[in-house]
Amino acid sequence: MKVRKTRVLIIAAFLFLGIALLQLAACDSVNKNGQGDGATEAKKDEKHDEHAHEGEERDEQTHEGEERDEQTHEGEERDEQTHEGEEHDEQTHEGEGAGHEGGVRLTDGELKEFDIGLAVAGPGELNVYVTLPGEVSVNQDMMAHIVPRVSGVVREVYKSLGDNVKRGEVIAVIESRELSDVKAEYLATHERISLAQANYTREARLWKEKVSSEQDYLNAKKELAEEKIALRSAEQKLHALGYSEKYLKKLLGRHNVTFTRYEIIAPFSGTVIKKHITLGEALQADSGMFVIADLSTVWVNLSIYQKDLPFVRKGASVLIIAGHGIPEYSGVISYIRPIVGEQTRTALARAVLSNEKGELRPGLFVTGKVNVKSLSVPILVPKTALQTYEGKTIVFIKTDEGFKPSEVTIGRSSDTSVELTSGLLENQEYVTKGAFTLKAELSKGEFESGHSH
Template identity: 45%
Template sequence: MTEQNLTIARAHATCHATDGRDRRARPVPRVSHDALTNTPESFSMALIVDFLSKRYRLTTVLLAVVLVAGCGDGSPGSAAEGAGQDTHVAAQKADADHEDGEDHDDHEGGEDHDEHGDEERIVRLTQKELAEFGIEVRTAEGGAVTVTRQLPGEIVFDPDLVARVTPRVQGVVQEILKRTGDRVQQGDVLAVLASRELAQIKSDYLSAQARLDLVQATFERKQRLAEQQITSEAEVLESRQALREAKLALQLAERKLQALGLSRQQIGELGGQGEAALARYELTAPIAGTVIERHLTRGETTAAEADQPPFVIADTETVWAQLTVYPRDFGAVHAGQKVTVIADGGDLTAEGTIDYVTPQMREATRSATARVVLDNPDGRWRPGQFITARVQVAQAQADVVIPESALQTVEQESVVFVLTDEGFEPRPVRLGRRAEEKVEIEAGLRPGERYAATNTFTLKAEHGREALEGAGHAH
């Protein structure tokens, strides 16, 4: 047995002796002398791998790789050396290919791709197309930015211009001359009532007037008799006292009629009226305006103590905009500030000035109220209508101010389409303060540059279309 074969046998026995899972000694497999002397080295190594695979399967895989690599010249060293050289050559080839690819991208297609991307950002429109789409080009410039606060509110009647018309005496409704929606003037008759109470007061007046006439005649007669010394001075004094009392009674009756709404002229005409006219009571309009409510029917009895007034008249040529001022706005809102009032829906606006802010808060809403008086000659503002008011609380100057219509959002960025020599470029901008449909541009647009100010959605749509076409071309 050669020295090399003996060494292999010893290693075989040692592996059995040091097995961690079975500490007992195991016999060395019998190998014939011919097998050990006549078997080549590769076969001896195979015996060792076969034996170790029963205990160390992972190690077997690694040894198999080494054996396969070494099959070239029969030497393990030369196999490892060959594998290393092959690996090194492959790595050098891959690096060279990668560098060639980078050079190709940089020098052949990279710049062309960037230039193509820049061209995709430009939107080109002719002057005719700009006019067709209504795109207005303006020059960026500075201006004032008015800071506003938005307050909710409601249109209400001016309380001084609303009249709740009620009769001053109880009576039965005989005629109704006006209805809801009718325009009336001050003094117009709204309805006619028949009132026994009024008839009695008128009768008292006429009686007082008749008694005054009688007492006046008696006094004058006694005064003439006293001058002729036919009657005594005491009778003259008594007659004078009766005259004074009759005058007071007539004045009292006249005041009662005036308190019921009769004018001096109407009172003076009572003497020529018939009996039926004494009970006639005319319910008249105290102000000019529009009948907005009527709670009266023919034949019913009505009085001043009725739950609802028979007529409600309002002058709507002037209305109030009542604005709700919450605590966060107390320091900013005050009388004298200009206000833009906008009706819900945005189809109606008006300009005004705050003329009063309540010093106390309403308990239910914990808010104060600001009042704006609005002219309403055509009746467009209707009480009960909800509104939003923009109160101008401050004003500041900015280097660049553009209308909000110039802004668009592209890829989640606010952009302005700036006009260049090639066309419209969507340029990202940083926004500042906003007020009254204007916005301050803090960065991205310089004074003097030209930009699209109106109908810019067309440019955004065109930019998106070109971007999609560019993406399809790239694929």
């Protein structure tokens, strides 16, 4: 019984111990599980905190990005404002430069003051010239060497060097015994004719009446014929000295006239260019007294070089340039000397020019531009119309906004004119003279525009 109780107690003890061990094991398991769950939760919390922190960092980065975006946007706005400012400046500059983009405006009074010349664009003849040196000389066809025609002594001189004379004007007087002899011969012959005529008439009547011989009649007829010949000879001598038929008729009725007075008459209107006489000087019949030239026309003698001989032709137009304020003259080649000078090796071409104002003085050196070729071009302008602006060749065209510069392209050219292949249309009005003034106004406007910035 005791043994059974002891066994029961031992079993109960083992059971109690087993239960205790089981509870202890269960507690350990629970603790482990609790710790594991806590660690998991802690880990979860840590991870959550990390995620939250990362989120906050992302939020901060996002915020910083937004700030950067805002700054970038502000920078862009500032750039846009700057760009708008630059555009505004450009617009302002363009507005200020509208004076040359839209045109240079000038009033009618300013056009006249600045001597602005206008023309309408159109076709023309482009002339090719050969330039030749030359000299103005007296027109030899309108120059006279005055001689007395009879010997004598100078008694009066009315004209001096450089004086103008008129046709028929007395320029000097000489006293000539030779002239007196010629006049006396004329008057004596005239009287002898009257006597011979009367004698012939009488002899002819007596011969018909058979009173006188035929020989007397023939002698009277011969004498009359000889006196008529002598009279004609005396008349011709006086005509050769410049006396007219009207004067000879007056001479027959003037018995107290001075036979020795001989008046020197100007043969045409002109200028005394040489004078060789003085009072009291004894002259021979061929002595030079004056040289008178009509300077209303002059010769221009041009020297043609051998290389230019094939191109210069009679009838070609020529432009004579003397310079020094003397205007240009136009003429025609009227003569080309067929012989080349031995010393100069040049030929001579001559043009006769009108010189009513006396600006072309004999002895002046000139330049002749002979037109040797003409070309028809669609748009021809004078070189004075061209200007260089900002490295471009321009002409100023008249528009409703003013005078506007237009870039042009140059084709063929001569010394005075140029062909335009682009930039100027037919019938457009453009500036031919005074373009430099418009260019100055254009540059002035740009300078003031740049200075204001």
